[in-house]
Amino acid sequence: MGAAETHASILSLPQLVNGDAGLVRRGRYLTATFLVEAGGTEFLVLVREGRIAAVERGPFLMRSWTFALRASAEAWERFWDPIPAPGYHDLFAMKKLGVARIEGDLAPLMANLRYVKDVVAAPRRKRRS
Amino acid sequence: MAGPVFEPIRGTYVHLPLDGRPHRLYFEEAGQGTPLVCLHTAGADGRQFRHLLNDEAITRHYRVLAFDMPWHGKSLPPAGWQDEEYRLTTRGYVELILAFCDALGLERPVVLGCSIGGKIVLELARLHPERFRALIGLESAAYQPPWYDDTGWLHRPDVHGGEICGALMSGLIAPQSPDETRWETLWGYMQGGPGVFKGDLHFYRVDGDFRDRIGQIDTGRCPLYLLTGEYDFSCTPEDTRLTAEKIPGARFTVMTEIGHFPMAENPAQFRRYLLPVLDEIRAAKR
Numbered sequence: 001m002g003a004a005e006t007h008a009s010i011l012s013l014p015q016l017v018n019g020d021a022g023l024v025r026r027g028r029y030l031t032a033t034f035l036v037e038a039g040g041t042e043f044l045v046l047v048r049e050g051r052i053a054a055v056e057r058g059p060f061l062m063r064s065w066t067f068a069l070r071a072s073a074e075a076w077e078r079f080w081d082p083i084p085a086p087g088y089h090d091l092f093a094m095k096k097l098g099v100a101r102i103e104g105d106l107a108p109l110m111a112n113l114r115y116v117k118d119v120v121a122a123p124r125r126k127r128r129s
Numbered sequence: 130m131a132g133p134v135f136e137p138i139r140g141t142y143v144h145l146p147l148d149g150r151p152h153r154l155y156f157e158e159a160g161q162g163t164p165l166v167c168l169h170t171a172g173a174d175g176r177q178f179r180h181l182l183n184d185e186a187i188t189r190h191y192r193v194l195a196f197d198m199p200w201h202g203k204s205l206p207p208a209g210w211q212d213e214e215y216r217l218t219t220r221g222y223v224e225l226i227l228a229f230c231d232a233l234g235l236e237r238p239v240v241l242g243c244s245i246g247g248k249i250v251l252e253l254a255r256l257h258p259e260r261f262r263a264l265i266g267l268e269s270a271a272y273q274p275p276w277y278d279d280t281g282w283l284h285r286p287d288v289h290g291g292e293i294c295g296a297l298m299s300g301l302i303a304p305q306s307p308d309e310t311r312w313e314t315l316w317g318y319m320q321g322g323p324g325v326f327k328g329d330l331h332f333y334r335v336d337g338d339f340r341d342r343i344g345q346i347d348t349g350r351c352p353l354y355l356l357t358g359e360y361d362f363s364c365t366p367e368d369t370r371l372t373a374e375k376i377p378g379a380r381f382t383v384m385t386e387i388g389h390f391p392m393a394e395n396p397a398q399f400r401r402y403l404l405p406v407l408d409e410i411r412a413a414k415r
Contacts, residue, residue: 083304083305084304086359086360086362087362089300089303089304089360090299090300090301090362091300092276092277092297092300092362093276093300093362095276096274096276096362097362106282107287107288110282110288110293111287111288111289111292111293113292113293113296113297114292114295114296114299117296117299117300
């Protein structure tokens with residue numbers, strides 16, 4: 001799969017998340033904008049009370065975000081494998097492996113960690129189904 | 130209509146002095162034969178071993194025992210806890226295990242520990258090999274590099290302790306593990322007392338660097354088995370391999386489709402690795 005597929009998966013987050021009532025409920029106390037980078041291309045994910053209001057595709061000139069999750073397109077693809085390989089099965093696993101970085105204000109991320117992990121893993125759940 | 134189902138597990142409390150203070154320790158047991166003492170992971174409790182305790186292939190030959198460490202599960206913290214910061218130490222953990230085995234009169238038990246429990250068996254192997262028939266370390270290493278900087282995230286007022294412990298640990302479970310046991314494992318993490326997981330990690334990450342001493346372990350005096358799940362990125366197979374290479378005679382196995390919580394996250398897969406080890410220990414009849 002190429003970068004276009006990776007980008008399409010990120011752009012599909014509103015549909016994948018907002019259709020999952022349990023996930024939206026678990027994120028209801030999070031309103032924030034976080035950044036997802038896939039191999040140099042940046043996306044801003046706008047979360048409003050657990051719903052994904054929008055995903056905007058960069059490049060951006062000067063935008064605020066709360067925290068950032070950065071990996072190569074290939075790493076995201078491996079992360080979204082229906083059965084990911086060891087090291088690619090979790091955001092923090094990828095960070096320890098050195099193929100992902102987590103930056104910015106970590107408090108909102110840690111306070112909503114299950115929600116955020118489930119949001120970025122949503123394309124994997126779709127590929128499993 | 131089928132009648133009620135009762136499990137063969139029995140639970141009770143034993144009173145132990147630990148570090149000079151009275152403690153009331155909860156434990157469960159099932160089976161008969163060689164004692165098999167099971168040590169749960171950091172921030173969890175003995176419920177992680179409920180599948181072992183219910184496994185007739187094991188309890189036919191082994192008396193399986195699993196206690197909740199003080200501050201965990203049904204074992205309360207000692208009186209006066211409210212003004213203290215809980216911190217597990219190597220010395221205190223060894224004292225706890227020996228005191229439990231002494232109180233129950235266990236004769237040369239096998240000890241099986243996971244994560245912090247896997248780490249402490251390395252100290253049991255080094256200091257007290259004559260007291261144990263065999264030692265089994267799951268997700269065990271003399272040292273494992275940390276995968277996040279600050280355990281303070283686990284205990285602060287603006288982050289829910291149960292939610293963060295569960296969410297962090299979720300990544301250490303293999304993707305193949307069944308949903309039921311995955312979420313049951315995480316429920317245990319979500320139920321820990323404030324600061325308890327963090328306090329256990331003081332041992333796991335700070336006090337428990339055993340790289341300078343594992344060379345003293347003599348597996349001729351007590352067999353040592355080290356089994357690590359391929360999806361564990363807290364204690365990786367590589368971390369365990371580095372440890373095993375420093376201990377002549379240590380038996381090292383990588384478990385496929387398993388993460389950091391073998392007995393809890395995927396009991397069916399784990400028993401494929403554990404049963405041969407238990408058979409081998411039994412056959413040795415030392």
